[in-house]
Every structure is written in structure tokens, then in C-alpha cells.
Amino acid sequence: MSATQSTQELLQPIGFDTPVAESKTVLLAPGKEWRVRVPAESKLTIKIVYGIAELFGTELANGIEYTIQCANIAVYSVDHVKLEWKSLDALETTVSADTNMPYLYNLHFALEKMRLSSFDGPRILVVGKASSGKTTLCKILCSYALKSKAYTPIYVNLNPQEGAFSPPGFLTATPISDILDVESTMWGQSMTTGATKLHNKQPMVKNFGLEMIAENRPLYMEALGQLAQTVDGRLKNDPLVRRSGVIIDAPPLSDLDESYTELEVAITKFNIKTLVVCAPDDSLAVELSDRFQALVRSIVRIPTSRGVCNIDDVARRALQRSQIREYFYGNGSTVLSPYTIGVDLLDVVVWRPRSTLTIDMTKETPNMTELERVEVTAANLQHALVAITYAPRKSTADEVLKSGILGVALITEVNDAKRKMRILLPVPGRLPDKAMVLTAYRYLE
Template sequence: MSFLPGLVETTAVTDLYVDTNEVHREKIPQGTIWKIKVPADSKMTINIVSGIAEIFGTELANNVEYSFSNWNFSIYAVEEVHLEWKGSDPHPIVEDEDLISNRTAKYIYNLHFSLDKMRSTSFEGPNILVIGNKGSGKTALCRTLSSYSIKFKAYSPMFVNLNPQEAVFSPPGCLSATPISDILDVELPIWGQSMTSGATALHTKQPILKLFGLEMIAENPQRYLQTMDSLASVINSRLEKDSLVQRSGCIIDTPPLGQLSDDLHELVHIIQKFRINFVVMLADVDNEEDTATLEKVTPLAKSLVGDFFVKIPRLCGVIPSDDVYMRSLQRSSIREYFYGNPGTALSPFSLSLDFEDLVIWEPKNVLSNGETAVENNEILNLSQVSISPSSVQHALICITHQDKHAKQEDVANAAILGFALITEVNEKRRKMRVLLPVPGNFPNNACILTSYRYLE
């Protein structure tokens, strides 16, 4: 066979072609979730023929083709669902346990009804904090609660993301807050699109972002707290002016508890700054890591919110993920920021800049070796980046709202104007190519380097 290259080639092409277009049918019994993994290099489309199907709380329309790529998610059949799917990966499902009974749906409904009750009895809505160990389902729970909050009544909860490694309505490296005033985009891991120049198929969202810039909180815990404080203060001024959002309350997602300090002082800080009055912890009693964490968290949470600390099991739909998957999600969120998604293509703008045109600052990373120990009183200072291929090539940089010549302490917590991508650095000519989301000149503003890189 190997002597007949033509034939081998044809077979390969045919295989791929047939798999992509073959329509598969699936029945999902009522109350069951169908777990799906769509790898980065493949695509899947799903068409709900009949029944009520939800993705993280958002209902799918019948007879509409939804496309998915690079995402682990699940479809929950509220009522028996018949669907058709096509895909370049013949086995997108999680083998052996793809169809499981949704044992934790009732906990999510109960939480939702408690939130609803709090909203109807007070002008200051519930501010719910979701905590748990890595991969326990925190983000999935927040997304589902956000969806349910707008599904039956005209509420507009504020979703707050305090996990800088997670990208929701934004590239990674940020803490963010987004009022959810219309349905979430079921096709996107980043929940939906942030504002663009025109009307889009789905209502876009208007987030406020604060840049942490690093990956792990431990790389600069003080900067993490500072970033959180500036987010909390702008959220509070929005809530004062927006009675609908205030009444709807905040739904707050957090980094895995293992990323916080041993004494959990970040948790206390969050509960105070965001005026949390409801804490939910996702934990399993037969999981050793969870019981250990629960023991530490319980007295602390009880002392702050009393009976409004509840524990529910880890969500039963979770799909274990690793660093490779996390990075691929971060990459797609950066791509989405510049190029858009299958529903809305965006056209980024490429321009050439001299090294001298850019002022780039960088937050201190106390874990990075090779750097001299950082004095405690300097940990919040930014340092100026000297531009070279090794320091900024392929880097995602944040453009702040501060002037290029602003003092570094003003830049450190500046509001975010947007992001740029440094695609090429030419040291000899002292020039670089930069991708901007908005056409025009590069803003005359100070920039901050993030730890995130994107190679096209």
C-alpha cells in the first residue's frame, strides 16, 4: 500500500470527510447530562430536534445549529431531548460516563430559589460567593445561576470573576465584573462577547476589567488584593446607580481555594469588600482534600455570614481538566478578543511601531527566580520593561486609560482601555508589529505586560 501514495491519500481524505458530515443521533433521557469534549483541533455541531436542553442553564432553541470547538461542556436534558450532531471527532463524548443522571441539579435549583427569594424581599440583593477546590464546578455553577437569574424574571445580576486564569468576557489575566442583562452565548466558553462596533446576533455585554497581569495569585498576592479592591470599588459605584443590578445582586466566581494563602485571608478580604451575604462551597464529604478544606473554611465563613454558609456536593457534570486544556481556553479567549467568533468576525488592525513609541510596565513576580528578592514596600511597584524579542514577542499587553508618561503608581491600577498583541519584534530596526482590536493609531497610553503569550 505504501507504494501507492495516491491511494493512501484519497483514503485519508475520504475518512475525514465522511466523519465530518455524518449525522449522528442521540437521545438524552430527562434529568440526564451528556458530557462532551470537543478538542481544539475539531468542531462539533448540535441541533436539538425536540425537548428542552440546557448548556450551563441557558436553554437551546430547537432546530438551530450550534457549533462548538475547543470546549468541555455538557448538555442537560430538562425534558427528554432528541438531538442530531456532526463532528470532525467521531468520539466527542466522555467515554463510559457520558450520560449520567444529574444528581446535583436539585441543589442548583434550590440555590436559585433562595437567591430569588432574597431579591424579592430586599433592594440590596444577594451577593453570593462560590468557593471550592480546583475543578469542583465553581464556574459552571456561577454560569448556571446567572442564566437562571434572567430566565424567569427581568433581573440583571452582576457576574464577577476573581480567577485571573479564567477568561470570561475578556482575555485572561483580568478580574472582571459584567452585568448579565440578556442570555449568555451557549457556544462560547467565555460566556459571550464584549461590546463591538455594531449590533451582533446576540446581545453583547459590557464588562469592567482590572488587570492582575500574572497567572498565579502567589506570584504577587498583594497585587491580587489591590486589583480586587479597585474592582470592588467600581462595582459599588455601579450598584449605587443601578437599582436593577443592585437588587439582582452579584454572583462571584473565585480561584481554586488551593491558590489562596494558608490562613485564607484573601477569602475574608473578598467577603468584606464585595459585601458577601451568601457563601456556597462545593465539596464532597468522601473527598479528602475537600474535607480538609471544609474544616478550615467553615468556622471562618460562619463567623462572617452565619447560616448563609452552605455546602453542596461538587457538580456531578464536571470533566477533569489539565493545564493543557486551561491554556487552550486562554488562547481561544485571546483569539476571540482580536478575531471574534464564528457568529461575529472581527477585523483587528495591524500596525508598525518604533521601540520608542511604547512604554510598557510589568508587575513584580515574587516567584520568578533569577530576580532579586523584592522588598515588601516595593512589591506593588511596576518595573519598566526593556523591549526585546525575548521580553515581549507574542505578548498580550494591556493598554491602560493612563497617559504614556503617567507615574507608575497611577498606571498600576488604571482602568483598562483594551489589549494589544505584539506579533513581531525586530531588534535591528528597533521596530515591532502590533495587533490592535480597534483601527487607528496606537493610543498614546501606558501599557502593562501580561504573562500571557499568543502565537498565531
Template sequence: MSRNTVILEPNQEWTFEVLNQDKLSVYLVEGKAEIFGTELAIGREYEFETIKSSVFTYFGCKLQWEGECVEKTLDCPGMLKVANIHFALESMRKKAEENNGNGPVLLVLGAENTGKTSLCKTLVSYATRMSRFPCLVNLDVQSPIYSPPGALTATPISHILDVEEFFGLPPINGPSLTRNKQSLVYTYALLNPNTSTDYFQNQMRLLAEGIQERQNKDSSIRTSGVIIDAPSSLLFSKQQLDYVLSSFKCTAIIVINKNKDNEILKTEDNSVSGIDEKVVISTEESNPQSDDNNSVKKDDEIVNESKIQESLDKHAESEMISEPLDLNFDNVETVYIDELPGVKRNDDVFLRQIQRRVIQEYFFGSNRRNLSPFTITTNLSNLVVYRPLEQQEIAKNEDKSILLVKVIPSAVLQNCLLAVVDAEPTDDVKKIQNAETLGYIHVVEANEERSLIKILLPVPGKLPKNALIMGDVRYHE
């Protein structure tokens, strides 16, 4: 098969989609290019499957590719804003080093398919290229980042991201070109944060406490800061957004606007929240100037406050909106940026493909790193399984601090992905719901008539003597 050639001018990107079972090979022939902040090596073959990604260049480059994909070349001047945000964060990290304080805690918000995760990838990659160790937090339970779906994760990043595996795959045993990332994981088990709001907030609190504990032990991680990839549902829930801001002690917010005229955050009661203070981002890499609020200023990149006010006035005239809602963003810097060009829509089918691939590679490895999972058969009665209570069920309980309920093992477990948590089956339910996730097992078959269950383990051994949590996540071999 002959190779196709793509020549990119400065500040252009080449986007590609590899769907179903198709495969794509990409080569950087000359110039400099990167995938979400990770620089590509000249002459090396990069292989992709089931992915939507892009190659960007600040200086121009020549690429070659072969295989099956949907591809397009786009101008991408918006990446300069991403670089400016990086330098603003780096300025905050330097100040944290000088004062022996905490680095920036950045919350990235946006609607679906606006490029939140891509922005987080890029900012994390840029930070590691500056010898930083940022902590990447994923609060989007549908997006599997270093864990199967249904989990909240926090991962200190100390090495470059693997561009071929879009950094969403969980760490596995075996040879690797990059360092394995060891994540702090708390299972939520459900795929909608609003199904069990109290349980979701409980897991966020535990994750934030775990990050704080790790930062107290490692000054490099503390000063490098935290980058939080948030679910789009936070834009519509004042309660959860406030909870995230307070739990993680966020110092900065980036809101990716899907529509340029939308300079406000819509909330669940159809009100809006105006943001009084705007972070100003510098376009000068070499001479960032930091103000009292740790933001970096330059006139031509200032978020135009008159336009913000015009937008607020426009929405205030709508019958749906009464007055701006105060979200208490005191001392939190906020930046609005436009949706980056080339962002691809991840429909439900593609999202399920990604989730399935991550679960499959958790047990079986990838084409580059094969793993050998272990299958066992045991009695159904040997499992102690809990499930999250839905919000309506919690509201009916006398003790509203109980967030899990025990389930009788039955055929309903078939095809379930069960989280193995760091708690004994005999422990109190409150200890179990606060326990860290150690790993996952997959129920291949559950036979009620014979009271037997067939389980896939990621490593050889016996069934772990730990409490298990089930939820919405299923996997069919």
C-alpha cells in the same frame, strides 16, 4: 454524515468534549433542555469547538448530534440543588427590592475541576430568565471570562448567555445574536494570584469599588446581586479569602466539595476552619420560606450538622491539624454541595487551548463573526511598559504601595499581550496601577537591532498613547 440520537430522561445530562480542531453540531429535536441554564431552541443547530460542556433536562428530551466528540450520558439529580440555590437567591433579591437594599453577593469556592464556573454560569442564566441583571465577577485569572486571561472582570448580565461560546469570549464588534456584554476589567497580567498578592488584592479592591459605583447608579443591578467565580487558590489562603469577603461584602458562600467527607476549608498553615452557620436550601420552588438570615429551609436538604462535626472531629485527630481556624465568617451564609456529576477535568493543555482561542477571537473574531485587526510598525521607544512586581520585590521596596515597575522595551516583549490602561505614560505609577483596562494589543515582533516593534491592534488606528502593562500572557500566531 448521519446524525446520532440521544434520548435523555428527566434529570439526566449529556456531556461532550470537543477537542483540538474538531467540530460538533447539536440539535434539540423535542422536549426541553438547557446548557448551563440557557434554554435550547427546538430545531436550531448549535455548533461547538474546543469546549467541554453538557446538555441537561429537567423533563426529558431528544437530541441529535453530528461531528467528532467524546460524549456520555449521566444521571444528574444534583441539578435540583442548583435550582434550589437559585430560588434561595431569588428570595433574597425580592427582599432587597422590598427594602430598597442590596441583592445577594454569592462567592463560589471549590478545588480545581469541581464545576465552579459551570455553577456560576447556571445561576447567572437562571437569574436572567427571571428578568434579573446579575453582576458576574471573575477572579480566576487563568479562566478567560469576557476578557483575555490575566484579568479580573465584572460584567452585568442582562441577556442570555451564548452557549456556543461558553460565555468566556470577550465582547467584540459586529453582528451578534445576543447583546454584547460590557465588562469592567482590571488587569493583573500574571496567571498565579500568589505571585504578587498585594497587586492581586489591589485589583480586587478596585473591581469591588467599581461594582459598588455601578450598583449605586442602577437599582436593577443592585438588587440582582453579584455572583463571584473564585480561583481555587482562595481555599488555601486565609488572607485572600478574608480580603474577598470584606471587599465584595459577601453575604453567602457555596463550597463545592470534591470529596464528600471534606466539610471544611483547608488553609495555608494546614489548619481548618469550621463553619458554624449553614444555609439551608429549600426543595420547594413554589413556596420558599426565608428565615432571619435570608436562607431558605427544608429538613431533607439541611446540611447535616452532626456530619459536619464528625468530619471536624476526624480531621482534628490528624497529626496535621491542631484546631479549627476562625475565618470570621460572621453573618455570611455558607452552603456545602457535592461536586456535580459530569464535571470534566480541564488539564493544562486544554486550558491553554481555551486561552489561545479567546485571545485569537479578541483580534480576529470567530467563525460566525470575522474581525479585521490592524497591524502597525513603530519605534520601541514609543512604548511605555510596566510589569507587576512580584511579592518578594514588593517586600524589599521602601514604599510597599508601589506595585508596578517600568520595563525597558526590548525583544522580551515579542509575543506578549499588553493591557492598555486608562492612564497616560507620564502619570505616576500609583495612578497607572489603579487604572481600568481599556483593551489589549499584541506584540507580533520586537526587533532590538532596528529598534522597531510590530503590533497587532483590534481596530484600525495609531498606537494608543496610554501606559501598557505586560505579564505572563503570551500568544503565538
């Protein structure tokens, strides 16, 4: 070996064993679903080589890689499809022709007829048990509404445990004006998280702040009623949105009381015309028909897809954590840069909702819709998610309760000795001189 060759070998970069995911190929016939469950700690990359394929009703572009995390997905093949996927983790995938997509097509066409025949579009409430495919159905119906014409349906999320254009803990109503972000765990970005090319209309947000509806049912009813009133105002002032209709995703039936009072309030407040039941058989639809047939015009059952996965508490916590992180930092396709500021504790006023978990209901019967002041200390606020309201900082509890939500902030540090705190905001700027409401959610970076 010459001296020149020896020098060249020494100058070669040192090789590190960087794991590389092996790409795998799947061929799908029309009408098939490719299903996979992606845990929070895993990452899946998919690419459609050729053919027409949909994810949550959104058509996937050919030759573009999509990164999926913390989600259960089913890619539906409209045409002959060649799909490539890769992951560093061992993910279990299945292909099935047993899908409920034909029923969803029929429901979509029925909603289209309603939009064409009246200036008042469809108003549907999607109900079902936990992990019955309610949210997936809503995503597909919203996506399909955008395909044929420039409709702008309002998607309403009434489940505080799931975030839709917001972190968990809130009830939201968002006009869907563009394609959904299939890589997002919370439907996509909104104006509250900074600049974005999607959803140029501000989401309507009401704070519930607790994890379970049972912790404060009167407060949940109050937030639901306020959101319905806001949605009604948007429908009256926007003819396109009114014709596009409202699609409401209800909480799991297990979170409601035995008489389904929350559903009755939602049907009444939102003027629901159609009840869509996600269930494997007719028993639940018959039960709800006996209860609500006088309040709605029609009740439709959509069979639960066999690809639906049960979400346990660990997976739900992981999804909530992912949604909080995405709100501030974005995802692979939309990277956001949050802003940390320091403020004096005296400049902050924080309220919180009451919870039956912290109140002895046998000794007192407080007004559960009233907010209570929170002492600004590290024990109460460290790593807490707070809602920044439109109400001025010195507003009363009732004014704060009725106020809309300007955005969400994360209190990353509270120093009791120096009387200072650090707050993470989704956009640069000073902390608004507004009252804040403490939520039950915490996030430690």
C-alpha cells in the same frame, strides 16, 4: 459509449475525499445529562431536534446547530429531548441521571426570593477546589436570573487563569444583560472586542497580569480591592443591577494561601452575604464555616456533579490560547476582524508587574504592588499580550496601577534594528496614547 457521453464524463468535477461527519442521535428523558469532553483540536456540532434542553443554564433553540470547541459540556434535558451531534473525531459521550441540577434549582429560587424581598440583591461567593464546577454553577445562576425577569446580575471572575469577557490574566466584573454565548470559551464578546449584540454594558476590568496568584499576592489583593470598589460604584448608581445581585467566581482553593486570606478580603470588600461551597461532602463547608461564619450570613454546599472533568495543565493552556484567539478573531457565531498597526518603539511605554519568580526575595524586599518599566525590545515584548490602560503614556507607575483597562493588544512583531513594532488591536484605529502593562501571556499565530 457515444462521443457526447464521453465528453460529459470528462467534464464532471474531480471528486476529493472530503471527510463528512456522521450525525448521531441521542434521546434524553427529563432530568438526564448528555456529557462530552471536546479537546482543543476537535470540533463538536449539536442540534436539538425537539424538546427543552439547557447548556450552562441557557436554553438551546430547536433546529439550530451549535459548534463547541475546547470545552467540557453537559446538556441537561428539562423535557423529552432528541439531540443530534456530529464530530470528525471520536468523542466519548455519556448519559447520566446523576446530576446536581435539583440543588441548583433550589439555590436559584432562594436567590430569587432575596431579589424580591430587598432592593439589595444577593451577594454570593462561589468557592471550591479545582475542577469542582464553580464556573459552571456561576454560568447557570446568571442564566437563570435572566429567565423570569429582566435582571442584570454582575458576574465577577477572580481567577486570573481563566478569561471571562477578556483574555486570561485579568479580573473582571460584567453585568449580564442578555443570554450567554454557549459557543464561546470566554462567556461571550464584550465592547472591548468590537461590535456585538450581547452585553451592552462595558465590563469592569482590572489587570493582574501574572499566571499564578502566588507570584504576587499583594498585587492580587490590590487588583481585587480596586475591582470591588468599581463594582460598588456600579451598584450604587444602577438600582436594577443592585437588586439583581453579584455572583463571584473564586479561584481554586489550591491557588490561595493556607489561611484563605484572599477569600477573607473578597468577602469583606464585596460585602458577601452567602458563601456557596462546591464539594462532594460537608468537610470543606464545615472548615470554611469555622473560618468565616462571623463574616457571612449563610454557607451553602452544592454537591459536585459527577460529570465534572479534571482540567490538566495541557488542557488549561489550550483553553487560554482559545480565549486569546477568540478575543481578537471571535468564534463561529461572532466573527471579528482585528486591525494591525505599526508604531515606533519610542511611542510606546510599557510597565509590568513584579513576580516572585524573577526576584530574589532573600536579598531584597521590594514593594510588590509597584509596577516596573520594561525595556521595549523584541526579547521582552515579542508575541506578548499587553493591557492598554486609561492612564496617559507619561503617567507614573502608581497612576498606571490604579487605572482601568481600555482593552488588550497583541504585539506580533518587534524590530529592534528599525525601531518599529506591529500591534494587533481588536478594533480599527490608531494606538491610543496610553500606558501599557505587559502580561505573562504569549500568543503566536
